[in-house]
Amino acid sequence: MVTELVRENKTKFIILGLLSHEPLTGYDLRQIAERSIGNFWTDLSFGQIYPTLRTLEKKGLVSKTVEVDEARPLRKVYSITQEGREELQKWLVEPADMEIFKLDILLKLYFGSSVGVEHSIKKVEMFIHRNETTLERYAAFEKSLRGIVNQSKDHKFFLLTLEYGQYITKAQLQWAKHTLETLRTM
């Protein structure tokens, strides 16, 4: 039996999702993606964005208007079409895929027995520092978001993903502090 497993191109749906909020250029897409889904997804690169926009346009899922403003770089502003919205909705109702985690620090800890525990300790300390910084950034973000969260549903959804980041980052900090103690007595 041939079970044809169509691999879903997430970049495609991220672009469609972002365009479902507002029309954007390829350049905008990268920045908006970073700011909106950046805590739980890898950044989009131009090498992904521009080719994907072209195929999306070919399939009629997005449409393009070119803004020619002299003395300013030309902007190709993309909007989602009705077919695009339908494609997005078909994907949205499907069950979510498994989470993907790639923790280089755990790889290096797990295989670290051959290089001395001081290297592991240093990595965990850096990890703690990084997560503390992230938590501060989240707190500032949350503060500004709490004020406007009742203005739109989108803000509420954004807050949910921000809270995910906060829960995870706090858990990572707890783990890291516990791990430091363990490593120091090894």
Place this chain on the structure above:
Amino acid sequence: MVTELVRENKTKFIILGLLSHEPLTGYDLRQIAERSIGNFWTDLSFGQIYPTLRTLEKKGLVSKTVEVDEARPLRKVYSITQEGREELQKWLVEPADMEIFKLDILLKLYFGSSVGVEHSIKKVEMFIHRNETTLERYAAFEKSLRGIVNQSKDHKFFLLTLEYGQYITKAQLQWAKHTLETLRTM
């Protein structure tokens, strides 16, 4: 200025790391990887393993012995060489890369405003169920590990990565339960 950023092939170091514990076949590698680093890294596929083993052998980082046992498939058992250990150690002392998270459920929640909140609720419920199952699996694993953890350093490192999984999974459950409440009042 040309900043040559060499993209590190993690698969290579995972294989080297696993072989630094014991000699293994390509087939073994997939299973051992799944059991050992599977909670924080995506599984290795044969399409990655066999070609990587070949290039690793060509570079002299691993060596191969062929076990011909009649009435049994032939086994190519790979061992790490001294050069391989040095390559591994060079990588181990480098600072750890940023964590990579890909949360399809957050993508679908974030873009979910166009399909009705009941779809989001169902996804979060499934997420809770999945995480509860994972937590039970971790608990069973921990129990069996606590008994033997003093027998080897490797068990201690394994326990650290298992604990990471536990902290994260608990945090995800807390977030998901809070999120369910929020979604139900939307």
Place this chain on the structure above:
DNA sequence: ATGGTCATGTAAATAGTTACATGATTCG
């Protein structure tokens, strides 16, 4: 002047997945 931001894109390489191909043994 230098670097940052805005804005487009392509080409080449690397990474990773999936399907296919083969075949014996073991377990229920």
Place this chain on the structure above:
DNA sequence: CGAATCATGTAACTATTTACATGACCAT
């Protein structure tokens, strides 16, 4: 008798990154 496990691997495709190429404006 069929499914799972052991064991090898390749080919084709898809995904993603990185470097390169271009060029104007604006702030320091």
